[in-house]
Amino acid sequence: MLRGHMPDGASNSPLSRMGAILTGPRPGFVSVLGLAVAGLVLLWLFVNAVQTPELFANVALIGLTNGAVFGLVALGYTLVYGILQLINFAHGDVFALSGLVGFTVLFSVFKVSADAASVMTVLAVLAALAITVPLFATINATIEFVAYRPLRHSPRLAALITAVGVSFIVQNIGLYFYDVRFRSASQLLPRDPVFELGDISYSWNKLIVLLITVPALIALTWFVRNTRQGKAMRAVAQDRDAAAMMGIDVNRTISVTFALAGSLAAIGGMLFLTQFNLRYDTGFELGLIAFTAAVLGGIGNLQGAVLGAMLIGFIQAFNEGLTWLSPGSDWTRSIVFGILIAILVFRPEGLLGERTPEGA
C-alpha cells in the first residue's frame, strides 16, 4: 500500500538518496556509543592503574575470585536456559541454600572449629562438597521434576512464573531453618599469601577458589562437548523432538542438566561461604547478578557465562575497590543492572551468543 504512493523512479533521485542516508540503517551509532563508553572505562582503569598500581592489582585479583564464584552460578542459568528456554529464577536461591547447608555440614556434622585454618579445614571443605554437591544435584533435579516438568507443554510464561514461585519457596525454606542471621566460614581457608610482590598479595583462600572453579569449568565444558550425555544435552537443546527420535530420553537428559546446574550451585555456595557472608536471601541478588552475567555472555552459551561472570566480577571489584573517580559500592547494583538493560536493548544475544540460544 505504502509503495503505491511513491512515484516511479523516486528511488534514483538525489533527494531520496539523501533520505536513505538519513533514514536508512545507522550501523555506526550504537557501536560508536558502545566504543565511547568502553574507551572511557578503559581510560578510567588506566588512570587508576597508574596512580595506584598495587591497589589496582589487588582489586583485580579480588575480581577474579568473585567472578569465578559468579561463573559457577551463571552456568546454572545458562545450562537450564539452553535446554528449556526457561529462566530458572529459583537457581540463585538453590545456591544460597546450598551454602547454608554447607555451613551445617562443616560446623555441625564435621564439627570443624571455626577459627583455625589448617590443612584439615581445607579437607573438611572438600569433604563437605562431597556431600552438598550430590545433595543439591538431586534437589535441583527434583525441583524440575515437581515444578517444571508438568508445565513442559504449557506456555513458557507458566513455567517462568512457577520459577519465581519456587524461588520464594526455596528462600523461605532457608529462612525457616537458618533464620535471618548471616553465616560464614571465612576463617576455614588459610589466608597465608601465595605470593607477595610489594603491596600486592594473593592469599591461599582466593587461590583455592580458582583451584576448585577452573577444573570444574573445564570438566563441564569437556562433558558437554565430548561425552555421550553431553551430546544428548546439546541435541535436546537444539531440537527436542528430533532428539527423542534419536533414542535420547529427553526427560532424563533434562534431569541431568538440572543436576549439573545444582552441582555447580553447590560448589558456588560453598566457595561463597568461605569468602563472604551468606543468608537465606543472598541468592536473590546474587542470582540476578549471575543471570546478568549469563545474559552478558550470551545466554545458553557456556563460555559466554564464564566470560560474563568474570567481567561482572571485575566490574564490581573495580567499582568498589578503586579510589580515583570510582562510584563506590552504593552504585554496584545500578551498574550491574544497567549493564543488563543495555545488553538486552543493544545486544540481546550477548557477547558470545548467537541470535539462537542453542549453541553450547
Place this chain on the structure above:
Amino acid sequence: MADLLVADRLRKEFGGLVAVNDVDFTIPERAIVSLIGPNGAGKTTFFNMLTGVYRATSGQILFRDVDVTGKPPHAITELGIGRTFQNIRLFQHMTALENVLVGMHARLKGGIIRSILGTPGVRREERRAHERARELLRFCGLRGRDGEVSRNLAYGDQRRLEVARALATEPLLLLLDEPTAGMNPQETADFTSFVGRLRDERELTILLIEHDMKVVMGVSDRVTVLDYGEKIAEGTPDEVQRDERVIEAYLGRAATA
C-alpha cells in the same frame, strides 16, 4: 514374509477432528511400503503415532510382536524404528559427523560416570562410533562433509544427512516423511534409487510418505492410500493407480465420471 509392523484399528482424534480413523495397516519385513494421500489426509499423524510422538486415541501398534502403543519416542527408537522429518530437523549447530553420532546415542553405552572417567572401554566405543559415523556419511553420499556444520550443507545434502542420522539409530524399519520434497528431478531420481539400496544393502524395511507419484510407483512394493483419515485403498502400485476411489480422492468426482 512376516509382518514387521502391525497397526490395528489405529485412531487419533484432535478435539472433535478425527485425523486417523481406525486404520488397519501392516508392513511386511523388507518391503518398501508407501503411504500416500492428499494434504491433510493424516499421513504425518499416522507417522507420529508409529514413532511415539503422538499417543493413539485408540488402537494398537505391534512392532516385531511387541506392543509399542503409547511408548515414548526414545523407547521406540531403541526397539528399531528410525525416521526422518518432513521439514528437515537436523541439529543445525552441530557438524554432520556430530549429528550422526547423536543418532548412535541409544546404541552406545557410555554412562555419565564412565564417560567422565574416560575408561578404555568408553574410549574404544567412541572410536568405533566415529568410524561407523563416517562410514554412514559415505554411504549416504556425504563423503568429505564430516566437519561441515549441518545448517551450511546444501538442501539435498541435509536430506541425506537426515537419513544418515536415522540409519545411525540402527533401525529395522525406516520411516521417510516426504524425503524428496523440494528436490529437483535429478536429485529425486537419485534418491529413489538410494531408497532401493537402503532396502537391498542395509536390509531395511521402509515406510515412505511421498507426494511424487513417480517415486511412489517406481519404488514401492505396496501402497496404502489415506483420505480424510481413512484408508481408502491398498495394494500394489498398479492396483492403486486403477482404483476409482483413489482417482476420486486425488482428482475429484468428475474425473471418474
